[in-house]
Amino acid sequence: KEYIAIAIDGPAAAGKSTVAKIIAEKLSYIYIDTGAMYRALTLKAINRNIDLENDQAILEELMQTTIELKQSEAGQIVLLDGKDVTDEIRFQNVTTKVSHVAKHAPIREEMVRRQQEMAKNRGVVMDGRDIGTHVLPDAEVKIFLIASVEERAKRRHEENIKKGIASNMEDLKREIEERDRIDTNREASPLIKAKDAIEVDTTSLNINEVAERILVEVSNI
Numbered sequence: 001k002e003y004i005a006i007a008i009d010g011p012a013a014a015g016k017s018t019v020a021k022i023i024a025e026k027l028s029y030i031y032i033d034t035g036a037m038y039r040a041l042t043l044k045a046i047n048r049n050i051d052l053e054n055d056q057a058i059l060e061e062l063m064q065t066t067i068e069l070k071q072s073e074a075g076q077i078v079l080l081d082g083k084d085v086t087d088e089i090r091f092q093n094v095t096t097k098v099s100h101v102a103k104h105a106p107i108r109e110e111m112v113r114r115q116q117e118m119a120k121n122r123g124v125v126m127d128g129r130d131i132g133t134h135v136l137p138d139a140e141v142k143i144f145l146i147a148s149v150e151e152r153a154k155r156r157h158e159e160n161i162k163k164g165i166a167s168n169m170e171d172l173k174r175e176i177e178e179r180d181r182i183d184t185n186r187e188a189s190p191l192i193k194a195k196d197a198i199e200v201d202t203t204s205l206n207i208n209e210v211a212e213r214i215l216v217e218v219s220n221i
């Protein structure tokens with residue numbers, strides 16, 4: 001086979017997207033950030049004042065919404081109904097609400113349908129929470145990335161400082177734990193390691209070591 005599918009799942013801020021991008025680049029595959037899709041929908045629902053507990057209203061909105069992930073020289077850009085929302089979907093108000101939108105089964109069904117369509121007939125690295133379990137259950141390589149919550153908060157904190165964004169470690173820790181709690185405990189395709197996924201603890205690894213580890217799995221296919 002000339003190409004395979006690589007699924008990368010795990011809790012919030014475990015380094016999934018950074019490592020997925022490196023691997024996609026190395027293999028000349030496309031990278032699909034499924035979290036960005038839930039974030040874009042959440043942004044739209046907030047802007048439209050939709051009750052985030054009302055799954056039918058959000059689904060109705062989703063059916064009239066386009067979410068595109070494009071690769072540009074500066075990295076991935078996210079277009080919501082054609083508008084660039086790459087930065088906005090990372091803002092605090094979206095981050096604290098996205099898990100409430102993502103917990104609804106009908107929303108997930110439509111998102112999974114779109115994600116499977118995007119991944120069809122090509123080499124793909126996809127990251128999220130349910131990729132190995134639901135979106136790409138036949139992925140040749142499945143990785144479950146974990147790291148201690150302290151380490152994840154610290155990395156996010158350092159990233160924020162570098163970007164010049166105000167940041168507080170304790171707030172980050174709380175936000176990460178709360179998101180993991182909702183993602184793990186929801187009924188519809190919760191965050192869980194697929195039976196055939198390889199768990200990689202990145203707490204004491206740097207990003208290149210993690211990428212190397214995954215590329216070894218890829219070359220063993």
Ligand code: C5P
Pocket residue numbers: 012013034035036038039098099100102103127128129130131179183
């Ligand atoms: O990956 P990221 O942290 O940007 O994802 C944001 C949120 O989107 C997650 O906390 C989760 O609630 C939701 N999500 C999901 N399924 C995915 C990807 C993200 O439920 N495949």
